[in-house]
Amino acid sequence: xxxxxxxxxxxxxxxxxxxxVYAKSYGLDFYPTIFEVLNYDxxxxxxxxxxxxIRYPHWRxxxxxxQLSKGYRYGLxxxxxxxxxxxxxYAYLLRCNAIVDQKLxxxxxxxxxxxxxxxxxxxxxxxxxxxxxxxxxxxxxxxxDREGENAVESFLxxxxxxxxLIDIHSPYMKSHKSAEVRYEELETVPGRLRxxxxxxxxxxxxxxxxxxxxxxxxxxxxxxxxxxNSQRDVLLFLxxxxxxxxxxxxxxxMIRDEAYYFAPQGQTKIMNEGWASYxxxxxxxxxxxxxxxxxxxxxxxxxxxxxxEDRLNPYKIGIELFRDIEYRWDQREPGQGMKKIFxxxxxxxxxxxxxxxxxxxxxxxxxxFSFGFNSESETYEIESREFPKIKEGLLxxxxxxxxxxxxxxxxxxxxxxxxxxKHDTDCGIGLRLDFARLTLExxxxxxxxxxxxxxxxxxxxxxxxxxxxxxxxxxxxxxPPPKPAKLFRRGx
Amino acid sequence: xxxxxxxxxxxxxxxxxxxxxxxxxxxxxxxEMIGRTGGEYVSIPIPRIEIPEFRFGSRNSRGVGAGxxxxxxxxxxxxxxxxxxxxxxxxxxxxxxxxxxxxxxxELMGEELQLPRIKPKGESTVEDLKDKYNSIRxxxxxxxxxxxxxxxxxxxxxISSGVYDSENPLIVPIREDRQYRSWTSxxxxxxxxxxxxxxxxxxxxTDDQKxxxxxxxxxxxxxxxxxxxxxxxxxxxxxxxxxxxxEEAFYRTRESGGTHISSAYQLATDLIESHYPVSEWNIYIxxxxxxxxxGDDNQKCVDLLKKSLLPVVNQFAYVQVHSSYGAGEYMKxxxxxxxxDERLVLSExxxxxxxxxxxxxxLGKGR
Numbered sequence: 001x002x003x004x005x006x007x008x009x010x011x012x013x014x015x016x017x018x019x020x021v022y023a024k025s026y027g028l029d030f031y032p033t034i035f036e037v038l039n040y041d042x043x044x045x046x047x048x049x050x051x052x053x054i055r056y057p058h059w060r061x062x063x064x065x066x067q068l069s070k071g072y073r074y075g076l077x078x079x080x081x082x083x084x085x086x087x088x089x090y091a092y093l094l095r096c097n098a099i100v101d102q103k104l105x106x107x108x109x110x111x112x113x114x115x116x117x118x119x120x121x122x123x124x125x126x127x128x129x130x131x132x133x134x135x136x137x138x139x140x141x142x143x144x145d146r147e148g149e150n151a152v153e154s155f156l157x158x159x160x161x162x163x164x165l166i167d168i169h170s171p172y173m174k175s176h177k178s179a180e181v182r183y184e185e186l187e188t189v190p191g192r193l194r195x196x197x198x199x200x201x202x203x204x205x206x207x208x209x210x211x212x213x214x215x216x217x218x219x220x221x222x223x224x225x226x227x228x229n230s231q232r233d234v235l236l237f238l239x240x241x242x243x244x245x246x247x248x249x250x251x252x253x254m255i256r257d258e259a260y261y262f263a264p265q266g267q268t269k270i271m272n273e274g275w276a277s278y279x280x281x282x283x284x285x286x287x288x289x290x291x292x293x294x295x296x297x298x299x300x301x302x303x304x305x306x307x308x309e310d311r312l313n314p315y316k317i318g319i320e321l322f323r324d325i326e327y328r329w330d331q332r333e334p335g336q337g338m339k340k341i342f343x344x345x346x347x348x349x350x351x352x353x354x355x356x357x358x359x360x361x362x363x364x365x366x367x368x369f370s371f372g373f374n375s376e377s378e379t380y381e382i383e384s385r386e387f388p389k390i391k392e393g394l395l396x397x398x399x400x401x402x403x404x405x406x407x408x409x410x411x412x413x414x415x416x417x418x419x420x421x422k423h424d425t426d427c428g429i430g431l432r433l434d435f436a437r438l439t440l441e442x443x444x445x446x447x448x449x450x451x452x453x454x455x456x457x458x459x460x461x462x463x464x465x466x467x468x469x470x471x472x473x474x475x476x477x478x479x480p481p482p483k484p485a486k487l488f489r490r491g492x
Numbered sequence: 493x494x495x496x497x498x499x500x501x502x503x504x505x506x507x508x509x510x511x512x513x514x515x516x517x518x519x520x521x522x523x524e525m526i527g528r529t530g531g532e533y534v535s536i537p538i539p540r541i542e543i544p545e546f547r548f549g550s551r552n553s554r555g556v557g558a559g560x561x562x563x564x565x566x567x568x569x570x571x572x573x574x575x576x577x578x579x580x581x582x583x584x585x586x587x588x589x590x591x592x593x594x595x596x597x598x599e600l601m602g603e604e605l606q607l608p609r610i611k612p613k614g615e616s617t618v619e620d621l622k623d624k625y626n627s628i629r630x631x632x633x634x635x636x637x638x639x640x641x642x643x644x645x646x647x648x649x650x651i652s653s654g655v656y657d658s659e660n661p662l663i664v665p666i667r668e669d670r671q672y673r674s675w676t677s678x679x680x681x682x683x684x685x686x687x688x689x690x691x692x693x694x695x696x697x698t699d700d701q702k703x704x705x706x707x708x709x710x711x712x713x714x715x716x717x718x719x720x721x722x723x724x725x726x727x728x729x730x731x732x733x734x735x736x737x738x739e740e741a742f743y744r745t746r747e748s749g750g751t752h753i754s755s756a757y758q759l760a761t762d763l764i765e766s767h768y769p770v771s772e773w774n775i776y777i778x779x780x781x782x783x784x785x786x787g788d789d790n791q792k793c794v795d796l797l798k799k800s801l802l803p804v805v806n807q808f809a810y811v812q813v814h815s816s817y818g819a820g821e822y823m824k825x826x827x828x829x830x831x832x833d834e835r836l837v838l839s840e841x842x843x844x845x846x847x848x849x850x851x852x853x854x855l856g857k858g859r
Contacts, residue, residue: 045497054496059507062500063541067588137496153503160543309559310568371567372554380568382561383554393556404546429548438544453546 006036012093015103022287023110027342028279030113031127032088035106039095043079044068046092050262051084052133056140056254058156080304081105085116085265087127100293104300107283111276114345119271121264121349124171129261136254143247154445155248159255161442164403165234166256168263230407234421235259237408242447252446266401267349274318275345277304281319310371310380312394320366325357350398358394360387396427404431406453419447423455430456433464440466504541508590511538513600520601520711520851521844533591540588598718601711605851608858610719610774610806623675632672641671684722685774685806686767687713688760691742692781694731694751701813701841705780706743708811708847708854715855716776726763730756732786736763753785753822754792761800775805778854783812783820790822794829802835807859809837811850835859 008016016035023030038046048065049055071077080101083091091109093102116122126132144152195203231237235256238244244252265272281301289297307313325344326337344353362368363385370393372383383389399405405424413420421443423431436453443451443466450467454476461476512519519536557567592600601607628638646665650656656663689709691697697705717723727742728734734755737745760777768775785793801808812823823838830836839853840846 045495048497048500057496057499057503059500059503060543061497062502062504065497065501066504066590070589149503157543161545164545164547307558309557309561310555312556312558366558367560368556368558369561369563370554370556374566377566379566382557382563382565382567384563390556393554397555402548404548406546423546432547432549435544435547439546442544 006038006042008035008037008093011099012037012102015099016106019103019106019110019283019288022283023107023114023279026279026282026338028110028114029118030089030110031086031117033109033113034088034090035093035109036090037093037095040072041069043082043092043094044072047079047082051082051090051092052130054134054137056137056156056251057144058160059153060160081108083109083112084130085122085125085127085261086130087117089113089116090130098296100289100296101300103288103293104280104284104297107280107288108276110283111279112272114279115268115272115275118346119264119268119349120347121267125261125264126257132257132261136258139250139254143251147247152247152251155251156255158442158445159252161439162234162238162446163255163259165232165406166236166259166263167232168267168400170233170236171260225410226412227408227410230409230422232405232407234406234408237411238446241411244446263401264349267351269401270314270318270321270350270398271345271348271353272318273315274320274322277315277319278322278341312368317366321353321357321362324359324362350401351395354391354394354398358391363387363390399427404429404455409454413452416449418450418452419443421451421453423453425456425461428456430458430462431464433457436464437466437471440464440471444468507541508538509592509596509600511541512536512590512592512597513604516600516604517848520707521847532595533593534597535589535591537587537589594714595718598714601715601851602718605848605855607715607852607855610716610855610858621677621679624678625673625675627674627676629672629674630668630670632674636673638671638673642669645669645671683720683774684724684772685716685720685776686724686726687716687776687778688726688728688763689742690728690730690734690756690760690777690779690781692731692751692753692756692784693729693745693747694749694784697746697780697782697813697815701782701815702743704841704844704847705811705813708841708850709778711847711851712778712854715851720774728756728759728763730759734759751785752789753779753781754789754796757793757796757801761796764801764804770804777801777805777808779808779810780813781810781820781822782815783822785820785822785825790825794825797826797830797836802830802833805835807835807837807854807857809839809854811839811841811854814840814842 012035016033020033044065046053047068048061055061068077068079072079079094081091083089089109089112091105091113093105097105116125140152140156192204192209227237235252239249239253239256284297284301305313305316305319307316322341322344326341328337329340330337344357348356368390369385370383370389371380373379374381407422407424408419409422410418410420412418431453436455440451440453450465452463452465454461454463456462457473457475463472463474463476465472465474515538559567561567602609628641642665643663646663646669647656649666649669650663691705713723713725725739727737727739729737729742729745730752731747731749732752732755736759756779764770764775797808810823810826812820823840826836826838834857837854837857839850841850
């Protein structure tokens with residue numbers, strides 16, 4: 001693809017320089033930004049590929065493209081902005097947009113760019129992902145040449161089917177203690193604390209010591225589990241333990257890399273969009289806006305911020321929370337607000353952001369409510385306007401960016417090499433069963449032995465199994481009481 | 493470099509075609525395509541194709557929204573209001589529209605029903621000359637020079653004339669060595685078809701039956717169109733008199749009165765004589781009727797068929813639609829008169845499900 005004609009027009013170049021100066025003047029700190037001007041067809045293509053011009057081949061991108069370009073042709077939707085977490089940061093402008101829209105998008109992009117660079121959850125992402133994605137593309141294409149299109153495509157389907165089974169916290173964890181260290185710990189006499197001799201019988205009572213020794217013995221005798229502890233990074237477990245061919249290993253690890261690259265964007269949707277909106281609003285209304293553009297700007301800004309009853313708009317919640325924080329800290333000490341929001345954008349993700357800064361006043365002002373499903377009327381209903389309920393609901397929907405948490409409990413279930421996964425059902429919500437079954441089929445293709453996942457169906461724990469031919473559902477545990485009290489715990 | 497998305501789009505379309513083919517029977521019998529055609533494409537709703545993953549069931553899902561309203565107020569419909577069991581388990585929560593061209597659709601139907609291709613008759617009738625670049629000449633523009641052949645010629649000449657030096661293999665083509673790509677003109681038969689639809693509008697056919705007819709006619713059109721370079725359709729209705737109408741009127745008109753099938757046969761004969769010379773056209777006649785005819789008209793019909801229509805058509809299909817009054821006698825008459833004549837196809841539609849079979853009856857001979 002030739003990118004020559006995608007350069008900014010002199011007018012847009014001038015605007016970029018101007019907006020960059022405003023952004024810097026507020027202390028935004030960003031990677032160099034490269035804007036490309038695309039027509040809608042090109043923008044749809046890039047959007048279908050998740051913002052990257054070259055990726056591995058897969059029909060899913062074709063489907064995305066088909067839907068996007070149709071949506072545009074029928075006038076149903078329009079992509080406004082797209083920006084890539086990369087150094088330099090790439091962002092795309094739609095050629096046919098009016099100048100006021102281009103300004104808005106540019107200002108918005110600088111907000112995102114600053115966020116990518118400074119928010120700690122992005123600290124581990126690959127800043128040369130544009131190149132990495134293209135490399136993944138050529139690697140997969142080379143594999144396709146050897147293994148054939150169908151084999152690679154159906155394997156990719158399997159990988160993508162489990163790509164959400166990663167541990168979003170793992171980039172921040174130091175690697176687990178090595179097995180040797182654990183062995184050392186077990187061999188030392190457990191439980192004895194240092195004491196003066198006359199205190200010995202009080203500090204290290206004999207029966208306690210004996211109990212400790214017994215526990216250690218039991219620990220040594222306990223049959224070893226595989227994996228030793230439950231593992232949330234299911235993809236890693238598969239990479240290390242599934243009988244994959246080398247090319248399959250390459251593809252799966254590539255899919256995992258991409259999943260980790262995209263994960264922080266899911267973790268910070270509200271903050272990221274809120275932050276970018278805060279800055280486009282600030283830059284536009286204080287500096288950039290021509291009087292003749294006011295109405296158009298107001299309409300587009302309002303359109304972006306609009307909320308419907310059954311869905312929170314991350315742009316709106318984000319921008320309002322940042323403004324609220326700024327206001328509250330300014331009240332305490334004038335001038336502190338701006339400092340505070342810069343700090344917040346550095347150290348928080350959506351969960352901690354909501355947990356820390358959502359206030360009852362904010363919920364009232366923005367008329368937030370929590371809703372639930374009424375199984376009698378088959379409708380969604382407003383459940384409560386109480387602050388704890390709203391906060392709990394929000395946090396729950398953000399936990400693990402709205403994806404179920406799944407762990408590997410046993411890679412040798414029944415001592416038959418079967419894979420046993422457990423869905424964390426603290427929130428009381430089970431898996432969507434038809435999808436779960438299809439996913440098990442794909443997992444089976446990766447693991448090559450029967451696969452199981454424990455979840456809840458209705459109120460009862462259940463085990464979904466697939467052995468390569470048939471599906472089974474086995475209820476676990478006791479029959480639940482007819483009307484159990486609903487229990488909601490906050491996930492984190 | 494080709495754009496990546498085109499390849500991805502192509503793979504996606506293949507998957508879609510697989511789905512459409514899988515559900516084709518349903519589309520054919522339920523008539524879902526009609527009314528969706530816009531020129532060359534039909535738009536077909538299919539369940540959104542998704543990569544399955546572990547995700548929350550939606551029924552018990554809770555969330556946070558914003559707006560006015562009291563506790564207990566409804567804000568949105570559930571995912572599956574009429575369903576029983578676990579909602580959200582029903583496939584096809586999301587529908588997407590995909591576009592399939594009529595040619596592709598015909599292709600899919602042909603595979604599904606295992607229809608033989610129609611071999612157009614009178615291939616030499618209307619000819620078109622097409623240039624094909626498949627030959628070589630000694631003269632031509634440099635842009636068409638065939639490098640490899642030119643090189644080989646030069647090599648042969650140099651070897652045979654002893655100029656070739658294997659130590660210093662320098663090949664210099666001279667004027668006579670040069671070879672150029674060239675074309676030959678290939679006559680391409682152009683085949684055209686006309687389908688003449690006949691329908692008895694004398695009152696006994698209900699709207700439901702006409703819907704069946706319309707549905708079947710759509711698929712027959714689609715197939716015949718895909719087999720020829722050009723296709724025309726003519727619509728004739730009759731009671732005791734016949735007249736030509738447009739497609740809409742064909743399916744709408746309803747009159748009371750008697751039935752003279754021969755009137756339509758006569759009009760079709762005139763139409764063919766005046767517009768469609770047999771040497772240039774592949775002619776199809778599709779007659780839809782509930783099988784009632786006035787007895788004194790039968791002999792006239794048989795004569796017209798025998799003398800005027802059957803000799804000129806590729807195929808004459810008589811499709812009898814079952815009515816609540818029972819099937820008429822006309823089918824039996826044709827069967828006894830023409831028996832095994834392969835230009836005549838007799839078929840019956842009883843209900844939706846027999847449409848598939850009827851289409852196969854009509855198109856199954858590949859004529």
